[in-house]
Amino acid sequence: MAISYIEDKNILANCIDKRDFSIIENIIEDDKSNLNFYIEKDDILFGYKIKMVEQLTRIYGYNVYVVNFYSKNISHSFNSAEDNIISKVMEELSVQLKILKGYIIMKVPSDNIMLISQCNIHLKNIIFAGGIVCYYANKINSKDFEDDGLKISIISKEKKHELKSKIVPIIQESFKEYYGQYHISHITREKANIIYENWIEEYINSNEENIIVAEYNNEIAGVLSIDDNEYAIELVLSGINTKFRELKIYERLIRYGISLGLSKNKIVTTSTQFDNFSVQRAWINSGFKPYSSYYVYHLSNM
Incomplete structure (x- = not known):
């Protein structure tokens, strides 16, 4: 092949x-x-x-x-x-x-x-920094959730700025214990968490409507950033308010992302570290399937 x-x-x-x-x-x-x-x-x-x-x-x-x-x-x-x-x-x-x-x-x-x-x-002198597995979905597996009042929607450019002070802390908290390629490398580890904070701020400051928010009882329960391009909708950064973990916010967010992609006749993609098994189970339950993976190598030449 x-x-x-x-x-x-x-x-x-x-x-x-x-x-x-x-x-x-x-x-x-x-x-x-x-x-x-x-x-x-x-x-x-x-x-x-x-x-x-x-x-x-x-x-x-x-x-x-x-x-x-x-x-x-x-x-x-x-x-x-x-x-x-x-x-x-x-x-x-x-x-x-x-x-x-x-x-x-x-x-x-x-x-x-x-x-x-x-x-x-x-x-x-290669620094092995783990690996990434990639998934895509071209359909969604049906599943019924309790009608508990959770609201999920893409927010406007204006709403992004209004909610910035609430969105950024959720991402910070969600990635506080995350250990990705920039943490594995001892050289980039010190500022690794800043990358994700900086990343979500770029989504907030852009002119695109690219952030999905889940709201529960007038509080932000979860956040998901997306890239909508010619070939797919990519689900990128996500964060869940720890107060609402029992509501399966994450799976409901990604299902919303899949539905959004299908409504535009596009496939939906996402990726994560090899060992991030809990999110991969949620992806598979929702209709994602793996299609590619790669190893990450870092080299320092400073």
């Missing part, structure tokens, strides 16, 4: 749902001149692009970069010819990373076993 891949969870989910990777292949063809390096042979391509992550650079005060991989028609199983191509690309990447001063994040698709192997060979 051949794999075509770009670092865009929503496009990837769309292609997997349709079993058609032509969108990814066309994007790679159009964008390959902008890659830092790639090798193309016949109908196979493997390369990468390095870009700065402005939000993380602002938070940490040093340059933070991400390495995005691009692949077209790479085999899932081992293939010596393709492994040789990936090896040469990774050799070039290792040279560039030695020159690049800053902190580097890489997401390595777990189904590209040759890339994983070549990372082990060519990249030194």
